[in-house]
Amino acid sequence: MTPQACPPWVVLHVPHDSTAVPAEARAAFVLDDAALQQELLRMTDHHTLALFAGAQAPNVVRAPVSRLVVDVERFAQDADEPMAARGMGVIYEATSQGAPLRRRLTEAERAALISRYYAPHHARLEAAVTQALAQFGRCLVLDCHSFPSVALPYEQAEPAARRPGICIGSDAFHTEPALAQAFVRAFTQAGWEVALNEPFAGALVPASRYRRDARVQAVMVELNRELYMREDDGSRWADFERTAERVRGCCLRAVGAVGAIDALSRR
Numbered sequence: 001m002t003p004q005a006c007p008p009w010v011v012l013h014v015p016h017d018s019t020a021v022p023a024e025a026r027a028a029f030v031l032d033d034a035a036l037q038q039e040l041l042r043m044t045d046h047h048t049l050a051l052f053a054g055a056q057a058p059n060v061v062r063a064p065v066s067r068l069v070v071d072v073e074r075f076a077q078d079a080d081e082p083m084a085a086r087g088m089g090v091i092y093e094a095t096s097q098g099a100p101l102r103r104r105l106t107e108a109e110r111a112a113l114i115s116r117y118y119a120p121h122h123a124r125l126e127a128a129v130t131q132a133l134a135q136f137g138r139c140l141v142l143d144c145h146s147f148p149s150v151a152l153p154y155e156q157a158e159p160a161a162r163r164p165g166i167c168i169g170s171d172a173f174h175t176e177p178a179l180a181q182a183f184v185r186a187f188t189q190a191g192w193e194v195a196l197n198e199p200f201a202g203a204l205v206p207a208s209r210y211r212r213d214a215r216v217q218a219v220m221v222e223l224n225r226e227l228y229m230r231e232d233d234g235s236r237w238a239d240f241e242r243t244a245e246r247v248r249g250c251c252l253r254a255v256g257a258v259g260a261i262d263a264l265s266r267r
């Protein structure tokens with residue numbers, strides 16, 4: 001099969017793929033190097049850029065640093081962000097195990113991290129969405145993630161619960177039901193076990209459009225990491241490329257099905 005490109009109105013958002021921890025952020029962490037590596041292993045959505053984007057995605061917005069530095073998937077203000085109550089707002093204070101991650105930052109240090117890493121990332125996302133709307137009158141943000149096969153303590157989920165292979169996340173305002181269903185169907189037909197908004201819910205939209213502009217559609221796709229990597233060391237399974245092709249094929253089929261939903265482009 002010849003690889004097809006994602007339509008130009010699709011923006012791939014890859015927020016948790018990076019393991020980069022710049023020295024200025026590292027200095028505030030209270031973990032030693034081994035503990036930090038372990039936390040990066042647990043919390044990074046390893047290889048999601050390679051899984052979802054491949055070479056055929058024209059619009060990719062990937063966070064340049066680890067979520068342990070700044071989590072671009074969170075709301076910038078802790079007051080808006082439910083995970084802040086668990087010490088995991090935009091700037092984490094706690095690890096996935098509930099232990100301290102970093103010393104308490106001053107307001108100036110927080111502001112510096114936000115302006116260095118969060119703000120430019122969101123500016124890129126805003127620009128990509130604005131460009132798609134200007135050119136095509138529509139935009140789909142595909143929010144690309146993965147999750148561990150066993151729940152981490154911070155999730156406050158039942159650790160023994162079986163998790164699906166694929167989780168599709170939707171937003172009440174920004175995800176047409178037909179859009180979410182197209183993704184569920186595509187991944188189900190490819191032979192995976194798929195759940196909707198379980199174990200993770202929602203899909204990210206740029207702040208300026210959030211709950212305001214329904215031309216911006218969004219869907220989250222989360223892969224269970226056991227499908228494509230060894231979770232104890234982060235290395236790819238031998239058939240990683242085949243899995244990645246299947247994932248991209250499913251996304252393209254779902255997007256193709258959505259392309260036929262006129263309502264999305266007529267708003």
Ligand SMILES: [Zn+2]
Nearest residue numbers: 016045145146
């Ligand atoms: Zn993620």
